[in-house]
Amino acid sequence: MVLSFLLIFAHSIAINAQQRNFNLSRGSSLSPTENSSLFSQSGKFAFGFFPFGDGFAVGIWYESGTLQKTVVWTANRNDPPVSRNATIGLTNDGRLIVHEVGVQEKPIANTTGPALFVSMLDSGNLVLYNSNLTIIWQSFDYPTDTLLPGLLLRAGDELVSSIFETNHSMGSFRIKMQTDGNIVMYPVGSLDAPDFAYWASVTNFVGKNATLTLDGNGRLYMLNSSGAEVKNINNAAVPSDGKMYRATIDADGIFRVYSHNLIENGSQSIEWYVPDDRCRPKGICGINGYCDLINLQPVCACPPGFDFIKHEEKNLGCNRNFILESCAFKNDHTEYTIQELQSIVWLESTYAILPSMTIEECKLACLEDCNCEAAQFQGQECKKQKLPLTFGRRTSQQEDGKPSPSMLVKVGMDSGRNGTIAPKESRKVLRMDILVIGLACISFALIVLAFSAFLIFRYRLWAYKKIPYKSNDQGLIEDVSLRVFTYNELEVATSGFSEPLGSGSFGTVFKGTLSGQRRIAVKRLDLKVVAEVQEMEFLNEMRSIGRIHHRNLVRLLGYCHDGSNRLLVYDYMSNGTLSSYLFKSQLKPNWVERINIALNIARGLLYLHEECETRIIHCDLKPSNILMDEYGHAKIADFGLAKLLMPEHSRTFTEPIRGTRGYIAPEWHMDLPITVKADVYSFGIVFFVIICCRKRLDNDAPEEEAILVKWVKDCFKANEVSKLVPEEVDQQSLERMIKIGLWCIEEDPAARPSMKKVIQMLEGIVEILEPPCAHSSFQY
The missing domain is CATH 2.90.10.10 (Bulb-type lectin domain)
Incomplete structure (x- = not known):
């Protein structure tokens, strides 16, 4: 009895110790x-x-x-x-x-x-x-959204808001301590450019490499490069005792300094915040929406002819509630009207500027142009615009010394079925029909949306349970030392290299299992490939590749350099290559999944090109070098096995041609410098393969469709892009994707976007201009 009591007492002490x-x-x-x-x-x-x-x-x-x-x-x-x-x-x-x-x-x-x-x-x-x-x-x-006393936000660092107060995933806004001495607030995913900034400290006078910090008295101040205090940002006075302070960029895009009174049960107060206008954060109301300040509170609204994408989450933005006919099907029976909004501005998505016009002439010019979806009239200038409209908000009557702008939005007038105008005698009947059909469609859409949300959540849950993910949304994970294997270990793990998974330009890949039942893929490099590589050079290259970790790159676990044997050990990807995932599996990925696959690849390339310690050009990007994990996430393989670019080099010359016919960029054949833009070209070809869900070259297709890139260009020029995809998708989304791919495969490397710009285009953050769409003999 005494022994039982002592055991219970000891267990209770252990628990209390663990809790403290x-x-x-x-x-x-x-x-x-x-x-x-x-x-x-x-x-x-x-x-x-x-x-x-x-x-x-x-x-x-x-x-x-x-x-x-x-x-x-x-x-x-x-x-x-x-x-x-x-x-x-x-x-x-x-x-x-x-x-x-x-x-x-x-x-x-x-x-x-x-x-x-x-x-x-x-x-x-x-x-x-x-x-x-x-x-x-x-x-x-590694700060997230909060600055605590003693934490230094150094030049180049930033805080990123959370989605909600109760959801601390990365949100929509960021505040950055720039290298020029300015503290600037931007939407997440935007360029560090004035057009995207919505607040700035204007402290470039403090010099480069300044630091932002918060002290225990609630003062937010800056240090110069030598560590001396040069600017008090919030002019805070010395507070009373018993308080703790933090500075946080909140989910609404406002940067606030909070005090917490620990004596009074942790009660919280706002001591200071910027910007003063809560509609200033760009993108707070999503695409096509705009922010209106009512009783000092931000309220999201939609322009005429638009409804909220999701009424319970108005920050997601607005979609058109009528069908705007394609220019290819324009007819005399289609009618639209222009609705005017006073003092509302969006970030310009202008494609044409008409000077010296009246507002009525501007309205007429937009009505007569089937490409015009909105126009901004200010002074005597008419700017035609296309959707989506971004960063919308109400302005003051004379903001920035300019006259009040008028936003002219094209909307359907008495739209009936298929976007055509109903006869006057039947419009009342049609309106009732439209109401009934609309309610039915909305009910069905809500059911589908709820089901889709459930599937997406489960899909993401499965995916993230396996993939280590970095704290700032570009996919960095922790650096783990590589394991050195013996040849005998890998021979046992692969059962004598008995189950090949595939082969490529560098060697053959075999399936294996380590002790502990962890599945691996072992790449046995061809002796011809490594014959000229010295042992020290091989080891150095392995160390370089070992430091490269990203959620969209196949992870290198270790290597073998036993005698003349050179083998690489990778994580096993259960869904095989992108080619087999797209073409051999019974269940094909849908449109959204294919776009996500393209984003996975783009993010992996961005990391290789701009973010890893040693800049890398892949040189052989193709579907067979992209692997799919069990959750349908794409990971780039064989990176780093081509020539590594040292930091002091920005490009390579006179490279021997590497890569696969049909995916390599034209500059390989022209004795031109090989830069990261060569990978952008290869990505463009792979991108078309993904979104069209068909092979680059299909000998079974009709002659005019056999070469995918040529067929894409022909369909784009003929405004028939819907032929390119196996299912029905949103026309505007499809056209955006085709434009992105066409920009990537431009013959001139300088004309191709960077991978960072590609990602922004895929995410709908930046406008996509019309591509030149010029033919090149090398891309087929």
Whole structure:
């Protein structure tokens, strides 16, 4: 009896100790079910699991007070919630991870070496120490949406808002400490350009490489490159005791400084914020919508002829509620009218400017132009525009010293079925028919939307449970040391290289299984390929590739350089190549899934071209070098096996031709410099293969359709792009995609967009101009 009591007492002490951990040592873990967290010494901050959706997320929050947790940092913020059986642990080899039963572990910290223990500091900084008690990683180096006292937002760093107050995934707005000394706020995904900025500190006088920080008294100020204070941003006075401060870019795009009175149960107050106008954040009301300030509160509205995409989430924007006929089917029976909006502006998507006009002449000019979907009239200037309209808001009558603008929007007038005008005697009947049909369609659409949302959520949940994802939406993951295998180990793992998965220009790939049942793909490099490569050169290249980690690149796990054998060990991709995924599987990916596949590839290329430590040109991008994981996510393979570009080189000359016929850029044949734009060309060809869901060359197709790129150009010129896809898709979306591909395969490399611009075009952030669409003998 006494022994049982002692065991229960010891167990109770252990639980209480775990709930008040100040350090996390190797082999220890935190769990959401036992409500265990890692606390700072004063108890003001805690690290661990907090409720998110139907599960939990990992982060840091204010622990003091009885109010709802105020989260100040989130790990893997774009990941879906984890389940109740998840744990945070410091492994025996010194890695801080999230482990969930049946799911691949997710790293939290990217360390340069093994950690001895983890500590939560009173500043709100989560730090990892090595055996020398040196900090090897800290959360202050990877801020999310919040600036805490002591955290330095250095030149080039930015904070990104959350989606909602209760959803800390990346939202729509960012504030950046620019290298020119200015602090500027932009929409997420936009260029760092004045057209996209909606607030700036105008502090370029402080010089380059300035730093933004917050002190314990609530002062938001800047340091110059030598560390001296040069500018107080919010002119804060010294506050009373008992308060803690944070500066956060909120989900509505406003940057606020908050005080938390820990004496009064953590009560929160707003001490300062910018901008003053809550309609200033660009994109707050989505595409085609505009923001109107009513009683100092931002209210989203749609222009005439438009309805909210989703009434309960008006920030998503608006869609047209009538059918605008294509110019190819223009007829005399189609009628439209122009609705005028005073003092409403959108970011210009102008394709024609007509000077010296009256507003009535501007209206008529838009009505008579089937391409014109809206026009902005200001002064005597008429600017014709196309959808989508972006960054809309109401302006003051004389903003920026210019006369008040008028927005002219083309809408259908008494539209009946198929967008044609009903006879006057039947319009009342038609209106009732339209009402009944419309209600039925809306009901059906809501059911489909709900079902689609469920499928998309489940799809993303599956995907993110496997893929380690970086904190700022470009896909970086933690650097993990490569494992060195012996040839015998890989021979056993692959059962004597008995199950080939495919072969390419560098070697043959075999399926294998490591101890622990982890499936791998082993690439055995051809001896001819590596015969001229010295051992040190091979090892250096492996180290370079080993530092390249991105969610859209096939992960290199290790390598073998045993004697003359050279083998690479990769993560196994269960859905095979993109070619087999598109053409051999029974269930074809739908339109949205195909666009997402293209975005996966584009993001992987952007990382190789601009974001990894060593800039890389792939040189052989094609469907067979793109692999699909079990969740339908695309990952680029064979990167880094072509020549690596050193940082001091921006391009290579006199390269031997590499790549695959039909996918290589024209400059390979012209003795021209080979730059990252060669990969953009290859992406364009792959992009057409994806969205059209057919092979680049189809000998079974009619002669005029056999060569995909030629057929795409012919259909685009004839305004018959709907022939290119196997299902019915939105015409405007399809035309946008075709234009993107045509820009990518421009013969002149300088005319091709960068991969960053391609991603922006795919996401609908930037306008897509009409491509020159010139033929080239090399692209077929």
